[in-house]
Amino acid sequence: MTKDSYLKELRDNLYQIPQEEVNNIIQYYAEYFDEAGADNVQNVIRDLGSPKQLADKVTADYFGGNMPEVELKSKKHINVWLIVAAVLGAPLWIPLVLAALIVALALVIVMFALVVSFGAIVLACAIGGVVMSFASFAVMFSDAATGILLLGIGLVCLSITILMVFATIGIVILIKKLYALIFKKNRNVEG
Amino acid sequence: MVYQLSAGMLDACVLSVLEKNDTYGYVLTQNIKEVIDISESSLYPVLRRLQNEKCLLTYDQPFGGRNRRYYKITELGIDRLKYLRDGWDDYKQCIDKVIY
Numbered sequence: 001m002t003k004d005s006y007l008k009e010l011r012d013n014l015y016q017i018p019q020e021e022v023n024n025i026i027q028y029y030a031e032y033f034d035e036a037g038a039d040n041v042q043n044v045i046r047d048l049g050s051p052k053q054l055a056d057k058v059t060a061d062y063f064g065g066n067m068p069e070v071e072l073k074s075k076k077h078i079n080v081w082l083i084v085a086a087v088l089g090a091p092l093w094i095p096l097v098l099a100a101l102i103v104a105l106a107l108v109i110v111m112f113a114l115v116v117s118f119g120a121i122v123l124a125c126a127i128g129g130v131v132m133s134f135a136s137f138a139v140m141f142s143d144a145a146t147g148i149l150l151l152g153i154g155l156v157c158l159s160i161t162i163l164m165v166f167a168t169i170g171i172v173i174l175i176k177k178l179y180a181l182i183f184k185k186n187r188n189v190e191g
Numbered sequence: 192m193v194y195q196l197s198a199g200m201l202d203a204c205v206l207s208v209l210e211k212n213d214t215y216g217y218v219l220t221q222n223i224k225e226v227i228d229i230s231e232s233s234l235y236p237v238l239r240r241l242q243n244e245k246c247l248l249t250y251d252q253p254f255g256g257r258n259r260r261y262y263k264i265t266e267l268g269i270d271r272l273k274y275l276r277d278g279w280d281d282y283k284q285c286i287d288k289v290i291y
Contacts, residue, residue, distance in 0.1 A: 021239075027260065028216055028235050034257055035217035047231045054232050061236035 003033045003041050006051055013055030017062050025058055111175050118168040122161055129157030196227060201237050202246075203275040209247060209264040210272060216260065238262060246271045 001009075007030055014022045029048070036044045048054050086093075132154030140147030204223050208214065214222075220234050241247050246268035252259050264272070 024239070025235065027258075028238075031215070031258070031260060032217050032220070032231070035215070035259075044231070049230070049232055057232050058236060061240070 001045060003030075003044075006041075006045055007033075009051035010055055013052050014059060016059055021062065029054075111171075114171055115168065115175070118164055118171060122164045122168060125157045125161040125164060129154050129159075129161055132157060196229060198237075199275055199278065201229065201233065202241060203272060203279065205234070205237055205241065205262075206246065206264055206268050206272040206275070209262055210269065213261045213263040215262065219262065241268065241271075244271075 007026055010029065011022060011026055014025060017025070033041060033044055049057075132150050134154075136147045136150035136154055139150060201223075204227065205219065208219055208222050216234070216238070219238075220229075220231055223229060223234070238247070242249065242262075244267070245265060247262050247264050249260050249262055252261055
């Protein structure tokens, strides 16, 4: 292994550490190789251990016991038994996953329907309220009682409109929060 | 060696070397290795931690076309070294009382 391929593999294995610190680490060991001299590359590698071993040691120290993820056997190799279990268990988990997806879809549809129907009510009450109020003026002079009734209904419609506007805004905010909650949760799981 | 080097002791070794002179990673490692058999991979974590704890600071000096990162002990580092030396004296005394 050459100095450069060692350092590259070391960098790859330091994936859990922030870039800035990784750069410091690589600089330190690159300098170490340079100081030891071109003749000593293999000696240095022997003393440092494999890039993976060195990376594990540096990473463990960096996190001081609070590792963000449990030490993986190896990220690149897939466990054969995992695949066998997945295939054998398919009749179980496939329908479950489908069911979960359908429930999620149903929730989305419900929320959408809520927003749409609230919006419809707002629209209907707004139009109704305005029309009623104007109509009431038309009748007011011929039939005061009816006129007042229509005006009253119109004003009630308008106030319902205002209430529903607030309700719709509330529902939209709620949906946004749920959305953020779900997707924030997912990000934590991926680490 | 019969006995293991504990974390604090390695801190003390590093700080003690730096107390005499600023130096860079390779020389530091070689100096300590002359006396105590440590693995090269042990030193970087110690240096990083001491730097985080402000016991030492680093500065770069170009040398023959490349860069050398020098480590320098701070006031806080000198205090820490004294604390570690006192701790070692106590520890030495206690163990001596028991095993002799």
